[in-house]
Amino acid sequence: xxxxxxxxxxxxVVEYDTRTGPLRAVDGVxxxxxxxxxxxxxxxxxxxxxxxxxxxxxxxPRNARIAKGELLFDGQDLMSLSxxxxxxxxxxxxxxxxxxxxxxxxxxxxxIDHITETIKxxxxxxxxxxxxxxxxxxxxxxxxxxxxxxxxxHQLSGGMRQRVMIALALALNCDLVIADEPTTSLDVIxxxxxxxxxxxxxxxxxxTILMITHNxxxxxxxxxxxxxxxxxxxxxxxxxxxxxxEPAHPYTEGLxxxxxxxxxxxxxxxxxxxxxxxLLHPPAGCRFNPRCPYVMDICVSQDxxxxxxxxxxxxxxxxxxxxERKRSExx
Amino acid sequence: MNSLLLLFVALGVPTLGVLVYxxxxxxxxxxxxxxxxxxxxxxxxxxxxxxxFVVLRVLPGDPVTSSLGPRGNxxxxxxxxxxxxxxxxxxxxxxxYLGSLFTFDLGNALTSGRRPVAVELGERFPATIELIVPxxxxxxxxxxxxxTLAGSRRKSATDYGLRMFSVxxxxxxxxxxxxxxxxxxxxxxxxxxxxxxxxxxVSGSLERVTNLLVVDSLITGNWAALGSALRHLVLPAAxxxxxxxxxxLRLTRVNVIETLQEDYVAAARARGIKEGVIVYRHxxxxxxxxxxxxxxxxxxxxxxxxxxxxTVFSWPGVGRYLVERIGxxxxxxxxxxxxxxxxxxxxxxxxxxxxxxxxxxxxxx
Numbered sequence: 001x002x003x004x005x006x007x008x009x010x011x012x013v014v015e016y017d018t019r020t021g022p023l024r025a026v027d028g029v030x031x032x033x034x035x036x037x038x039x040x041x042x043x044x045x046x047x048x049x050x051x052x053x054x055x056x057x058x059x060x061p062r063n064a065r066i067a068k069g070e071l072l073f074d075g076q077d078l079m080s081l082s083x084x085x086x087x088x089x090x091x092x093x094x095x096x097x098x099x100x101x102x103x104x105x106x107x108x109x110x111x112i113d114h115i116t117e118t119i120k121x122x123x124x125x126x127x128x129x130x131x132x133x134x135x136x137x138x139x140x141x142x143x144x145x146x147x148x149x150x151x152x153x154h155q156l157s158g159g160m161r162q163r164v165m166i167a168l169a170l171a172l173n174c175d176l177v178i179a180d181e182p183t184t185s186l187d188v189i190x191x192x193x194x195x196x197x198x199x200x201x202x203x204x205x206x207x208t209i210l211m212i213t214h215n216x217x218x219x220x221x222x223x224x225x226x227x228x229x230x231x232x233x234x235x236x237x238x239x240x241x242x243x244x245x246e247p248a249h250p251y252t253e254g255l256x257x258x259x260x261x262x263x264x265x266x267x268x269x270x271x272x273x274x275x276x277x278x279l280l281h282p283p284a285g286c287r288f289n290p291r292c293p294y295v296m297d298i299c300v301s302q303d304x305x306x307x308x309x310x311x312x313x314x315x316x317x318x319x320x321x322x323x324e325r326k327r328s329e330x331x
Numbered sequence: 332m333n334s335l336l337l338l339f340v341a342l343g344v345p346t347l348g349v350l351v352y353x354x355x356x357x358x359x360x361x362x363x364x365x366x367x368x369x370x371x372x373x374x375x376x377x378x379x380x381x382x383x384f385v386v387l388r389v390l391p392g393d394p395v396t397s398s399l400g401p402r403g404n405x406x407x408x409x410x411x412x413x414x415x416x417x418x419x420x421x422x423x424x425x426x427x428y429l430g431s432l433f434t435f436d437l438g439n440a441l442t443s444g445r446r447p448v449a450v451e452l453g454e455r456f457p458a459t460i461e462l463i464v465p466x467x468x469x470x471x472x473x474x475x476x477x478x479t480l481a482g483s484r485r486k487s488a489t490d491y492g493l494r495m496f497s498v499x500x501x502x503x504x505x506x507x508x509x510x511x512x513x514x515x516x517x518x519x520x521x522x523x524x525x526x527x528x529x530x531x532x533v534s535g536s537l538e539r540v541t542n543l544l545v546v547d548s549l550i551t552g553n554w555a556a557l558g559s560a561l562r563h564l565v566l567p568a569a570x571x572x573x574x575x576x577x578x579x580l581r582l583t584r585v586n587v588i589e590t591l592q593e594d595y596v597a598a599a600r601a602r603g604i605k606e607g608v609i610v611y612r613h614x615x616x617x618x619x620x621x622x623x624x625x626x627x628x629x630x631x632x633x634x635x636x637x638x639x640x641x642t643v644f645s646w647p648g649v650g651r652y653l654v655e656r657i658g659x660x661x662x663x664x665x666x667x668x669x670x671x672x673x674x675x676x677x678x679x680x681x682x683x684x685x686x687x688x689x690x691x692x693x694x695x696x
Contacts, residue, residue, distance in 0.1 A: 059601055087603045091602035091604070103594040104595055106599070107617065109613070117608075121602070165598070
């Protein structure tokens with residue numbers, strides 16, 4: 001991995017219009033995705049991870065908008081592109097895989113038509129035969145017989161449909177694939193195979209993958225780095241191993257402790273106290289402070305910036321990691 | 332050959348074609364569905380025929396009174412009842428009626444020359460067809476296009492405008508809309524003729540083949556007659572079509588809005604597919620499925636609307652004939668019209684139903 005940054009999100013703010021005023025689903029998030037890596041983006045439902053993924057493609061629902069921030073993809077400022085230019089980025093440079101493969105394919109369109117349509121949208125001079133050839137190559141690589149291309153989506157299993165979604169993302173050699181909960185609706189065995197496949201594809205097609213998931217186990221299995229979101233903000237970002245071994249943010253720690261583990265002989269599963277805050281009225285200071293077992297005075301009044309942790313480029317938004325504080329304590 | 336029969340052959344052949352296609356290529360489940368559907372059509376028509384039979388006899392008045400007037404000579408009345416077969420017990424009359432249905436000879440009319448009903452309908456049905464086909468095209472094509480436009484631009488000025496238009500048009504009584512269109516476009520502006528099917532002057536020069544004037548003038552290359560027939564057609568077809576257009580607009584709009592929220596639309600956008608392609612290929616095709624089913628149901632409303640439209644525009648079709656014969660209490664004529672309507676509607680809905688199960692790949696019986 002070169003460490004070159006492929007996609008950089010800078011201070012992104014996404015607001016939804018609600019009856020009671022604007023709701024900031026993503027509030028000042030910055031995230032760098034390095035070329036060739038698999039980055040796991042985790043957090044609870046409603047923490048803004050899916051909104052972040054959609055915002056990165058500028059595909060927000062009508063009642064949401066990017067209020068602030070920069071989206072830099074491969075040296076290009078996506079915010080400055082016209083809708084038409086952006087359309088060519090979607091599917092051409094950045095592919096997306098959705099949560100529910102059962103509903104993400106058009107029920108009255110054959111699989112092959114999904115793929116050729118995508119290819120011809122971005123390469124208008126590609127012939128039907130070329131598109132077909134590419135489609136056959138892709139599905140066979142993904143372990144689907146090529147004659148299934150003439151089937152309708154309902155004739156395929158869930159795992160096959162999810163592989164078709166991947167084929168669609170690969171149809172034009174996208175650099176980045178944003179996978180939004182791609183395994184949530186698959187059973188465990190299919191999920192494991194699918195994750196293996198993703199890793200192989202990453203190497204084979206030089207992909208960069210942003211894997212959005214609420215399942216920290218998926219991240220452990222497949223990701224190189226992990227980004228943890230909480231209540232619209234980034235809590236912690238770092239390489240998977242140090243983050244899992246020694247979480248720098250109490251929220252990450254809580255998430256990891258909540259994963260059931262048969263190997264450990266614990267009677268009860270750890271449960272984080274409380275629930276995520278109402279984003280219309282987020283708590284002052286650190287948004288995690290009402291649930292945090294280590295809450296300090298400063299946490300209630302001041303929002304923590306990102307502090308470097310673990311040495312190798314990891315960061316965490318927690319006052320516990322404030323180098324100043326450590327120094328003052330040791331004094 | 333009786334031209335009514337000809338008409339049913341013309342409609343029956345494609346229906347039969349689709350049925351055979353479904354039976355040959357379809358799965359056993361589809362075959363069973365089609366056969367059940369066909370089998371159900373027959374009792375449906377019988378029930379309708381029976382209801383009309385009963386209702387006509389429950390209505391006050393009878394063909395004798397309507398011909399001779401309330402003060403007719405009792406002996407003459409009696410003789411006429413004999414002659415018309417009204418002296419027979421009611422079950423015998425019912426038996427006769429059903430018999431006439433199965434032989435497709437609808438009996439003789441009881442009034443106005445006592446001509447065979449099948450012949451009278453044969454002369455008039457083409458006029459009705461010529462009216463409802465363009466009306467259906469106006470309603471379906473116009474409604475679907477406008478509905479898609481409204482649905483894809485939800486909450487825009489276009490959407491609000493089209494929605495108001497659809498409610499207004501749907502709420503208008505057919506005959507009133509017809510009168511208003513006559514007043515504006517025929518009387519005030521003089522663009523189109525007020526009533527009738529064709530200019531009487533060119534009418535004589537037109538050789539009749541199918542009695543569909545547009546078709547006949549095309550076949551025989553009579554351009555004067557074609558122009559006149561088309562000009563006469565515009566207002567009645569627009570009247571009848573506009574009434575239904577509102578319904579199709581609404582239905583399409585709702586379905587387009589719904590399909591545009593589907594995951595596969597979001598997925599298509601994420602692949603950079605053009606918005607126009609998304610709306611017209613992805614969303615509309617899926618939104619069309621319930622709309623197609625609805626077309627079958629609307630044929631009945633189209634015929635009901637034709638009755639009023641024909642009356643307003645003096646259109647010599649079956650609808651006007653029906654109104655006239657209800658007034659005369661011409662039992663056989665009314666029974667004949669209703670039976671023909673029932674067969675027509677059930678054939679179309681059968682056709683639509685089978686086409687639907689072929690079009691939607693997910694429908695598997």
